[in-house]
Amino acid sequence: MRLIVQKYGGTSVGNPERIRNVAARLVETQREGCRVVAVISAMAGETDQLIKLAHEVSPNPTKRELDVLLATGESAACALIAMAINTLGAKAISISGAQAGILTDRVHTKAKIANISGRQIHELLADDYIVVVAGFQGQTPEGETTTLGRGGSDLTAIALAGALNADACQIFTDVDGVFTCDPRIVSDANKLDEISYDELLEMAGSGAKVMQSRAVEFAKKFGIEFEVRSSLNKNVGTVAKEETASMEDVVIRGVSVERHQAKLTVDDVRDEPGIAGRIFSAVAAGNIIVDMIVQSVSELGTTDLSFTIHENDLDAARELLEPIVKETGAAGLLAKSGVAKLSVVGIGMRSHSGVASRMFECLGKGGINIQLVSTSEIKIAVVVEESEVERAAQLTHEAFGLARLVPTASSTRPLA
Ligand code: ADP
Numbered sequence: 001m002r003l004i005v006q007k008y009g010g011t012s013v014g015n016p017e018r019i020r021n022v023a024a025r026l027v028e029t030q031r032e033g034c035r036v037v038a039v040i041s042a043m044a045g046e047t048d049q050l051i052k053l054a055h056e057v058s059p060n061p062t063k064r065e066l067d068v069l070l071a072t073g074e075s076a077a078c079a080l081i082a083m084a085i086n087t088l089g090a091k092a093i094s095i096s097g098a099q100a101g102i103l104t105d106r107v108h109t110k111a112k113i114a115n116i117s118g119r120q121i122h123e124l125l126a127d128d129y130i131v132v133v134a135g136f137q138g139q140t141p142e143g144e145t146t147t148l149g150r151g152g153s154d155l156t157a158i159a160l161a162g163a164l165n166a167d168a169c170q171i172f173t174d175v176d177g178v179f180t181c182d183p184r185i186v187s188d189a190n191k192l193d194e195i196s197y198d199e200l201l202e203m204a205g206s207g208a209k210v211m212q213s214r215a216v217e218f219a220k221k222f223g224i225e226f227e228v229r230s231s232l233n234k235n236v237g238t239v240a241k242e243e244t245a246s247m248e249d250v251v252i253r254g255v256s257v258e259r260h261q262a263k264l265t266v267d268d269v270r271d272e273p274g275i276a277g278r279i280f281s282a283v284a285a286g287n288i289i290v291d292m293i294v295q296s297v298s299e300l301g302t303t304d305l306s307f308t309i310h311e312n313d314l315d316a317a318r319e320l321l322e323p324i325v326k327e328t329g330a331a332g333l334l335a336k337s338g339v340a341k342l343s344v345v346g347i348g349m350r351s352h353s354g355v356a357s358r359m360f361e362c363l364g365k366g367g368i369n370i371q372l373v374s375t376s377e378i379k380i381a382v383v384v385e386e387s388e389v390e391r392a393a394q395l396t397h398e399a400f401g402l403a404r405l406v407p408t409a410s411s412t413r414p415l416a
Pocket residue numbers: 008009010011012041151172173174175177178179180181182183184203207208209210211254
């Protein structure tokens with residue numbers, strides 16, 4: 001019998017009607033002859049609501065308690081799904097991440113999975129249960145509850161599919177698959193039939209929240225193929241897998257947008273060994289994640305060093321950097337929020353030239369100023385004004401011919 005892992009995200013279980021819809025789909029999959037493991041997220045908005053509540057009672061909530069609190073969102077949704085399945089006359093049982101054998105490290109709120117013991121799930125499957133696992137949570141060796149970072153139910157699903165040696169892993173969400181750009185930004189974005197792990201990893205890491213990037217990283221590491229598809233229809237989705245030779249024929253697979261960024265520039269800083277180390281050590285000491293880093297050409301022994309961070313970290317970064325700016329004799333620190341990152345991603349970039357010029361030209365024609373540029377082997381990213389980023393994404397999407405020319409009729413595929 002095939003073993004299938006199906007993950008349903010927050011919007012897909014966002015109200016009682018949707019919960020009943022997911023229950024019916026899980027039962028249908030079982031009746032088609034599969035052993036079914038469901039991974040369920042908290043109902044839409046619930047995790048945000050719990051975080052907000054935590055901050056209303058404490059300016060700096062204890063991370064251990066935050067994990068205990070956040071895990072309740074997934075536990076509640078799971079119990080509701082199991083009830084709805086039982087009402088349809090099938091056997092279901094909801095279990096926590098800990099009961100599912102998910103062991104993590106001790107880093108509360110962003111724990112990494114260390115090991116999964118599939119014994120309990122296999123026993124329940126052998127007993128004909130649809131096993132409904134709470135996503136996004138695990139436990140430390142001491143039995144403390146942990147969570148796996150925002151969007152972490154994707155990781156639960158991928159990791160369980162690997163540990164249980166599942167025949168298929170499906171990530172059901174509120175769109176039909178992975179698109180050439182977020183369909184909420186570019187209305188004629190195209191659904192992709194397939195995407196390589198590396199491309200999806202770059203897209204997820206640069207703002208496309210359709211999959212959690214740690215989940216894609218895990219899938220790539222262990223070669224776990226998965227399909228992203230809709231919980232609201234039976235259309236064929238997007239398969240994420242190891243790259244194939246033909247994938248390089250496409251220059252750009254997709255465009256992604258990351259909002260809420262801030263740009264910092266240390267102005268006229270001495271161009272000497274050790275200075276960059278001091279600047280970034282100060283930022284790292286505040287646990288602030290730095291994204292793009294750009295250093296300008298040295299003139300008269302000084303240079304400008306610019307980098308981006310999340311705008312929520314701007315005040316903390318400024319506080320950490322001001323003393324360093326003084327110590328190093330730099331001319332000043334310029335800080336600017338309200339910027340966003342636009343990225344084009346594709347493994348075809350390795351073998352096609354002219355990608356940067358096409359991107360910069362189309363932004364130039366649109367009157368959009370590029371403030372910073374960074375590249376990887378398969379990505380070009382630019383920082384622009386946040387107010388212009390949607391238009392920039394639409395122009396870039398069009399310039400690379402990613403738009404849907406003729407609306408395609410979607411083919412469907414059974415759930416199992
Ligand atoms: P879930 O609750 O199912 O985990 P998410 O909200 O985390 O769903 O992710 C799905 C959302 O990701 C979509 O509604 C869509 O707006 C957004 N998204 C961003 N970029 C893309 C993309 N390239 N393709 C598809 N969806 C995208």
